[in-house]
Amino acid sequence: MAEGGEREELLSPPPVSPAKRLCSWPSPRAHHPRGSPGAASGGVGGVGGSCLPPGARPHLQPESLLDCAAKTVAEKWAYERVEDRFERIPEPVQRRIVYWSFPRNEREICMYSSFQYRGGPSAGAAGSAAGASPAEEGPPPPPGAAAPAGSAPGAAAAGASPGLGAGAGAAGEGLPFRRGIRLLDSGSVENVLQVGFHLSGTVTEPATTSEPAMTYKVAISFDRCKITSVTCGCGNKDIFYCAHVVALSLYRIRKPDKVKLRLPISETLFQMNRDQLQKFIQYLITAHHTEVLPTAQKLADEILSSNSEINQVNGAPDPTAGASIDDENCWHLDEEQVKEQVKLFLSQGGYYGSGKQLNSMFAKVREMLRMRDSNGARMLTLITEQFMADPRLTLWRQQGTSMTDKCRQLWDELGKSPYLREMLCQSNQLAPWQQLSYSPVQDLEHGNELPNITNALPQSTNHSPDSLSRPRRTVFTRAIEGRELHWQDSHLQRIISSDIYIAPACQQESERLLFNTQGQPLWLEHVPTACARVDALRSHGYPKEALRLTVAIINTLRLQQQRQLEIYKHQKKELLQRGTTTITNLEGWVGHPLDPIGCLFLALTEACRLSDDSYLEVSDMNESRPPVYQHVPVAAGCPNNSESYLSLALEVALMGMGQQRVMPEGLYAQDKVCRNEEQLLSQLQELQLDDELVQTLQKQCILLLEGGPFSGLGEVIHRESVPMHTFAKYLFSALLPHDPDLSYKLALRAMRWPVQSVPVVIGGPFREALKKTLSLPLLSAPIGNTVRLRTILEAIQKHIHSSSLIFKLAQDAFKIATPTDSSTDSTLLNVALELGLQVMRMTLSTLNWRRREMVRWLVTCATEVGVRALVSILQSWYTLFTPTEATSIVAATAVSHTTILRLSLDYPQREELASCARTLALQCAMKDPQSCALSALTLCEKDHIAFEAAYQIAIDAAAGGMTHSQLFTIARYMELRGYPLRAFKLASLAMSHLNLAYNQDTHPAINDVLWACALSHSLGKNELAALIPLVVKSVHCATVLSDILRRCTVTAPGLAGIPGRRSSGKLMSTDKAPLRQLLDATINAYINTTHSRLTHISPRHYGEFIEFLSKARETFLLPQDGHLQFAQFIDNLKQIYKGKKKLMLLVRERFG
Secondary structure: OOOHHHHHHHOOOOOOOOOOOEEOOOOHHHOOOOOOHHHHOOOOOOOOHHHOOOOOOOOOOOOOHHHHHHHHHHHHOOHHHHHHHOOOOOHHHHHHHHHHOOOOOHHHHHHOOOOOOOOOOOHHHHHHHHHOOOOOOOOOOOOOOOOOOOOOOOOOOOOOOOOOHHHOOOOHHHOHHHHHHHHHHOOOEEEEEEEOOEEEEEEEEOOOOOOOOEEEEEEEEEEOOEEEEEEEOOOOOOOOOOHHHHHHHHHHHHOHHHOEEEOOHHHHHHOOOHHHHHHHHHHHHHHOHHHHHHHHHHHHHHHHOOOOHHHHOOOEEOOOOOOOOOOOOOOOOOHHHHHHHHHHHHHOOOOHHHHHHHHHHHHHHHHHHHOOOOHHHHHHHHHHHHHHOOHHHHHHHHHOOOOOHHHHHHHHHHHOOOOHHHHHHHHOOHHHHHHOOOOOEOOOOOOOOOOOOOOOOOOOOOOOHHHHOOOOOEOOHHHHHHHHOOOOOHHHHHHHHOOOOOOOOOOOHHHHHHEOOOOOEOOOOOHHHHHHHHHHHHHOOOHHHHHHHHHHHHHHHHHHHHHHHHHHHHHHHHHHHHOEEOOOEOOOOOOOOOOHHHHHHHHHHHHHEOOOOHHHOOOOOOOOOOOOEOOOEOOOOOOOOOOEHHHHHHHHHHHHHOEOEEOOOOHHHHHHHHHHHHHHHHHHOOOOOOHHHHHHHHHHHHHHHOOHHHEOOOOOEEOOEOOOHHHHHHHHHHHOOOOHHHHHHHHHHHOOOOHHHOOOOOOHHHHHHHHOOOHHHHHHOOOOOHHHHHHHHHHHHHHOOOHHHHHHHHHHHHHHHOOOOOOOOHHHHHHHHHHHHHHHHHHOOOOOOOHHHHHHHHHHHHHHHOHHHHHHHHHOHHHOOOHHHHHHHHHHHHOOHHHHHHHOOOHHHHHHHHHHHHHHHHHHHHHOHHHHHHHHHHHHOOOHHHHHHHHHHHHHHHOOOOOHHHHHHHHHHHHHOOOHHHHHHHHHHHHHOOOEOOOOOOOOOHHHHHHHHHHHHHHOHHHHHHHHHHHHHHEOOHHHHHHHHHHHHOOOOOOOOOOOOOOOOOOOOOOOOOHHHHHHHHHHHHHHHHHHHHHOOOHHHHHHHHHHHHHHHHHHOOOOOHHHHHHHHHHHHHHHOOOOHHHHHHHHHHHO
8 A cells, every 4th residue: 555655646647657557437338247346355266386385285176267368368468458459358357367467476576676596597487487488488589689798607697696785784684585585474464455456565574672663564566477666665775675575575476365356446436326436535535634635636626627637538547457558568676776776886996895796786687688577678778877977987098097907897797798789779879888988998908809709600791891890899899799690590590499400311512511420510600609699598588599509519619629639630740849839729718708618508507407496595694505407418419319418518618628728918818717717617616526427527638638739738738828727626636536547647737837937927816826736636635656746746846937836835745744633644745845845946046035934844844754854954955055044944953952852863863963963064154154153153062073163163254254243242152151262362353343433332332342341351451451452443432432441440350260360359550551541542532522522513412512521521530630631621622612602601610
């Protein structure tokens, strides 16, 4: 029942909407028999099987002739046509027509209430039962009725993503169809009334924790088994129907006997006399006077006026009387919401969710096309209009930049839609869009090189050569070219119209090319174009015709494969000698804009997919169950053919993916190849391989191995051929349980592609795809098989030249070889070690940010292998590691306590490892003393001879390139180990390499200098006297010198444990050697530093300078005449810098 605004609209005068056609008053001769008003109440039995609730068993009794006729009339004829056609319509016939005019198929309700639709292959047939003749029984498409276009793999099976808008949600709770079923099952639908072609009722949303229960009024108009308009009090703003409309619709389908059925209201009004009509109108106005009274008065005034427009029209509108003959019969689709949703998603740019939702809308278009629903064209037109109105197109054009990859994918999806051709025929919109300067090109990398869709075989004689080459190909070009294709070819018509079309007994010369040796028909056309025909047939609801053409195309591909083998046999010797070839397929089918392999595969697998009612069982968590397939025998071709459509699907997928083809240029084109390949592989993995499919797999793999330059797994390859690693990985995994020898042969053949041989232009997406090589499955599958592992290892080492990839393989092999819950596989572990050693050799002389990680992993792997592996890498370190890596990581880990415990080494084994480590350390120290001397001393400290050799290497290198920091570090180590005299010698050498300027009072070497002075002081006066000249020469910073001087004047900290030496306990005098030299150097440093600072001093540093002078005074006062020297120094400053009056004033205040 309509609410206020609609009730006013119902009483409004013309113009009349299609759902409210004018109903003329019946004449006496056309008077229909009428029953009493009470006779119209209640439902009517005789429900057909298609209206039964799910799971209910149909009545075994046949339908009455009345119901059979009423069903057909209700589906095909507008009710106005019935009234015009027959002068007298008995009331029971009217009731049955009105009864059967409501949609009978729940799949259609699901299609218009959710993107989550998994109806399977029977959806098209089911839909045609309600809206058109079944696809199986329909005639072939008329000329021009279906345009070839690409398939949308993955989008063809509708239900790619959740609904959107009000119907969207992260879980199944947001799916309107599912919510509608719940509302129906919970008894929320009440007050259902059908008046003619109008259904109304109330639906109550149950209360939640945050909201109370709400009751909404729902009204549905329908005509010829289609819902033509919906109204709901919930105010739903979405493309599809809300859950309340779904609940009411399903109530009418599942419980028709509980629906009160009335004839159109005009029929009821005709039965009333004047008094009854007046009473009816007055009661109606009284019940809704606040809403309809102004409209009622306006209508009354117009009716009483003889010249009013309303009196010029015969009859009056009736919203319950169905549509008129001229009205378009289509399902209700909110066009404004479609526009708004597309505009919203496009405005969100490249966000993942927006692209996913737009792809779902494309999937919905394809679903509608398969159901032969005219809204598919309407929806696609609306989407295209919004795409063309995207302001970014003009912006990209003006800036000369390319659109984002996400947007290009959406435009590609739009360009592949099979309905673009019919849009052109109906509205001529494509040609103007094609001419716009900002219309996106078909493929930026192949813009002018893609072949015309009609280039394979001439379709008509009125083509000119110039018409086949277009200077600018946009996303609409292919659809426009579709006009040039025709379907009148007699051979094509026979293929798609008959399952038993075979070669005639007496063939003419021109017919021999049209059949193979078994008499099966061939279709010799440009393969992508021929496959686009298949997609057009399938998308427009002709699945059987599509299957027949598919079989003919596959037979053609088989013949082509045989001829390519024959060509290769004649050139095999020459090609094998060269190793590479320039011969290959001119056009790749995987990644092609028309997706020919995907078209054929989907057409074949849909015929084998087990149909169910899963559309009624939408998962609450958006989980989609994998499809289940069965073998369906091929109907087309020879009668004794034992093949199935499922085996043909596998065969054609293997043909397409195994085709040797040149890698396209440009990152986006290569990314499309990768995505298409991944989609096909994911679909292949859904097939459960039985004996028949395994035989097909084995046969096709053998042909691929023997295919020469036309096969990606042939014996010779094109230098820019698309690598087969991902495809071969699938073949290996699928064949391994059934034919291990063939699986390994295939995998090793695919391993010959060096990863570095791929063109540099390949970007991230394809480079990532290459990483999914079959090396790891090859390594992990034959655990324990030494011969195969060795063969695989040699293949990897020979053909893979990426160190990071080999390292990843080594890590994965190590994980597989050392499971936590079972014993170690020593053979595979040794393979991991061999791969790791190769990585070390490859990265030894190159920069690699993961090098330290690689070295640590290799030592871990060698430790797992055993002590012999550790000894081996220690002895051959110079071919694997740098000196620093060998000493600091490899040798140190090998002799660590953890390693000894891990391997449970006995004494001889520990000594062997330690000896190898010491030898390595000395070799590394000789080669790189600056970096390895300290590590060598550490590794050799338990062996006196080796330790002395390492120490001598450090001393010899000290005069060379070692820095003061390296020498100080070694000196500190020697003191820690109890060699203070050696530490003093090294510290003295370090001091000779140091130069500390006057202003470097925060230099990192200051602590080392203080430590060296303390060490010499502790050793004795002689050592201190030897070091002080080096300090005076190397250190020019006054504060550092004064700190050293102060430390040396105190009692010596001890003689570092040297036997026979004791400290005298007396303070050292600064007036005597060796401290006198240090004192003079300190005073001179203060004087020089003072003059340097005064040269560029600023007022904000005056306070700092005064504090500096205070520290200088402390040093000046150390000798006996120090106060005189300091006073003279201050007087000199006052005289020299008397221009700095403020500063000198501060000096006088502090120092007099």
